[in-house]
Amino acid sequence: MSVSSLLQLNLRRLILILALFGVAVTLLNTFIASYQVQKQLLLDNTLEANRVYSSKLSANIERFLQNAQHQLQFSAYKAKDHFNNLNWLKDEAYRVVRQDLSFDSVIIVDRNNQIVAAYSDISSGHIAGVINRDSSSSHRTAPDVSAPVLSPQGHFFIRISYPIISDQGNYLGFIGGDVYLNQNNNLQHLLGDHDYKDGSYLYVVDQKKRLLHHHDPERIGEEVTNNPAIEAVIAGQNGSLLLTNSKGVSMLAGFAPVPATGWGIVAQRPEKEVLNILSERMEAVAQYTIPCAIATFFMIWLLARVISRPLWQLANSAKHMDTPDAETGISRIPCWYFEAAQLKRGLSEGISLMQEKISQLHLDSLTDPLTRLYNRRGMHKIINRCQINSGCLSVIALDIDHFKRVNDTWGHDAGDIVIRTVADVMRDCSRNEDFICRSGGEEFLILLPDTGLSAATGLAERIRTHIEHRHFEAIQSGLTVSCGVALWESGQGKISQTIKQADQALYQAKHQGRNQVVQVITESCAA
Numbered sequence: 001m002s003v004s005s006l007l008q009l010n011l012r013r014l015i016l017i018l019a020l021f022g023v024a025v026t027l028l029n030t031f032i033a034s035y036q037v038q039k040q041l042l043l044d045n046t047l048e049a050n051r052v053y054s055s056k057l058s059a060n061i062e063r064f065l066q067n068a069q070h071q072l073q074f075s076a077y078k079a080k081d082h083f084n085n086l087n088w089l090k091d092e093a094y095r096v097v098r099q100d101l102s103f104d105s106v107i108i109v110d111r112n113n114q115i116v117a118a119y120s121d122i123s124s125g126h127i128a129g130v131i132n133r134d135s136s137s138s139h140r141t142a143p144d145v146s147a148p149v150l151s152p153q154g155h156f157f158i159r160i161s162y163p164i165i166s167d168q169g170n171y172l173g174f175i176g177g178d179v180y181l182n183q184n185n186n187l188q189h190l191l192g193d194h195d196y197k198d199g200s201y202l203y204v205v206d207q208k209k210r211l212l213h214h215h216d217p218e219r220i221g222e223e224v225t226n227n228p229a230i231e232a233v234i235a236g237q238n239g240s241l242l243l244t245n246s247k248g249v250s251m252l253a254g255f256a257p258v259p260a261t262g263w264g265i266v267a268q269r270p271e272k273e274v275l276n277i278l279s280e281r282m283e284a285v286a287q288y289t290i291p292c293a294i295a296t297f298f299m300i301w302l303l304a305r306v307i308s309r310p311l312w313q314l315a316n317s318a319k320h321m322d323t324p325d326a327e328t329g330i331s332r333i334p335c336w337y338f339e340a341a342q343l344k345r346g347l348s349e350g351i352s353l354m355q356e357k358i359s360q361l362h363l364d365s366l367t368d369p370l371t372r373l374y375n376r377r378g379m380h381k382i383i384n385r386c387q388i389n390s391g392c393l394s395v396i397a398l399d400i401d402h403f404k405r406v407n408d409t410w411g412h413d414a415g416d417i418v419i420r421t422v423a424d425v426m427r428d429c430s431r432n433e434d435f436i437c438r439s440g441g442e443e444f445l446i447l448l449p450d451t452g453l454s455a456a457t458g459l460a461e462r463i464r465t466h467i468e469h470r471h472f473e474a475i476q477s478g479l480t481v482s483c484g485v486a487l488w489e490s491g492q493g494k495i496s497q498t499i500k501q502a503d504q505a506l507y508q509a510k511h512q513g514r515n516q517v518v519q520v521i522t523e524s525c526a527a
């Protein structure tokens with residue numbers, strides 16, 4: 001197949017190109033729409049999941065702090081009755097630390113801010129000292145959660161304290177429980193119990209934007225600035241947003257404040273991790289879509305073939321419209337849809353009309369329009385055909401006598417009617433297989449295949465007699481004809497020679513007085 005024929009557009013290729021274009025655009029649209037929708041969905045879901053997670057954690061921390069305060073409240077209530085019993089106070093400090101993992105150390109302080117009892121469960125065993133409760137403060141009698149404090153050992157902790165009030169309502173001191181932010185305690189369990197496999201993590205900041213909890217221990221205590229999530233959460237907001245963190249990584253952050261402490265909890269996940277999931281999903285979409293698209297394209301290719309086939313076949317048949325079996329060929333083409341069927345009908349009608357016209361033209365070219373007898377061209381065709389046949393052929397040359405007088409007397413139109421009537425008589429008297437030709441104005445030739453001289457002469461006589469006794473309406477009278485008859489036998493020479501002989505015999509008949517038949521005597525064939 002040449003390059004130019006490959007580049008040539010046809011219906012099948014046009015349908016295929018259209019289908020390919022349609023399938024590609026649809027696929028692309030599906031992909032883009034699916035990508036955008038899924039991306040937005042994943043981002044929104046992740047943001048919401050982080051917001052919910054940080055809110056839940058915030059509520060748990062609040063509950064933890066309330067529980068811790070309840071514990072201290074109970075101890076303060078008991079301690080008021082034993083405040084002068086140092087052993088009891090030490091046992092109480094020990095009990096509070098050891099009864100669960102709420103506190104890492106406990107101190108009991110008198111009204112002069114002097115520690116009267118203490119117990120620590122952390123490895124270094126230190127006591128952070130009296131902090132954060134100013135005895136002159138108006139808050140001295142209220143329960144309290146301190147801001148994060150850096151211990152002399154460099155560890156952040158908070159102190160939850162509860163005042164000890166005597167039955168008379170006098171302030172005796174307070175009991176304080178320290179919770180270290182890097183120790184094995186309940187608070188740490190709440191913050192640290194997270195799965196970081198998908199890149200998610202959380203951190204906690206205090207009001208000074210310092211990191212109190214972070215999966216990277218090196219960053220604890222670091223002050224974080226220019227982080228919109230931190231700014232929002234320490235302002236007491238609960239929400240989510242897409243941000244770029246201090247390392248330049250795009251993060252999906254959800255945040256919630258802890259009202260009791262003013263802390264902010266931020267749970268976040270790298271956007272890249274979410275987009276990785278999206279890529280995997282899009283690959284899955286492609287895996288489902290592409291085979292379907294290929295199948296669709298294949299179906300369209302098949303359909304294009306089926307649609308274009310009748311048109312191809314009709315076009316090919318139209319190239320051979322002039323052949324006799326063109327119409328049959330077209331009628332066999334299956335046209336299963338309306339337009340092709342219409343085209344087929346149109347072609348069939350066109351072919352039959354054209355063939356009718358061709359036949360008519362062919363007939364017209366061989367016949368004389370006045371008499372519908374063969375003209376000279378038709379006559380030569382017949383002679384050529386007869387020439388190659390074996391057997392014999394008789395020739396009658398016939399001429400209307402004194403026809404000039406008919407024209408002169410009755411006019412040319414009447415002359416035409418006479419010529420037509422003579423032709424009809426010749427047709428009526430001869431056989432179907434005989435050929436009657438109008439060889440000139442009022443001259444005729446009758447070719448009689450396989451007919452001997454006497455039979456031919458008999459026919460000529462019959463015609464002559466018929467005309468002699470006929471009344472011609474157009475000229476209000478009768479007329480006569482003269483005939484010359486000759487015989488041709490195969491191997492004898494040319495038929496044209498025999499025609500000349502018949503003409504000579506006719507001339508002789510005219511010369512002898514007209515209205516007679518003269519035959520050329522040669523060796524006759526069987527009549």
Ligand SMILES: Nc1nc2c(ncn2[C@@H]2O[C@H](COP(=O)(O)OP(=O)(O)OP(=O)(O)O)[C@@H](O)[C@H]2O)c(=O)[nH]1
Binds near residue numbers: 407411419
């Ligand atoms: N009406 C009519 N006349 C024709 C036609 N063809 C030839 N003629 C006339 O036929 C006449 C032939 O005349 P001539 O050849 O002189 O022969 P004729 O008068 O028949 O005399 P003879 O043949 O000797 O008997 C002419 O007058 C032609 O004009 C035709 O188609 N129609």
